[in-house]
Amino acid sequence: MTMKVVNIHDAKARLSEYLDAVASGERVLICKRNQPVAELRPVPGARAVPRPMGKAAGRVRISPAFFEPLPDELVAAFSPGENLTVEPPRPARVAEPASPRVAGPARRRRR
Secondary structure: OEEEEHHHHHHHHHHHHHHHHHOOEEEEEEEEEEEEEEOOOOOOOOOOOOOOOOOOOOOOOOOOOHHHOOOOOHHHHHHHOOOOOOOOOOOOOOOOOOOOOOEEEEEEOOO
């Protein structure tokens, strides 16, 4: 696999050409003042064959306790209780008048 090194100005001027090169398998390194900034590389294609199932057969063991119900205390911790107080939504402040300005030393405006 080859790699082209270009500066930003060249990349902007010839982007279509570099994208064609990337599509054919090349990499393009974009530099700013000779420092690498970005890299254009081809996106890996989608899998042609689905992943096989059951690769971990015999290596993973699930305890029977996994399927037992959770203790009531733990379930209650995730469930909203009777004494849970929810604040009502506050009205939007869009229509409120602007707050009065606090008197302070006068400032001169710059021009």
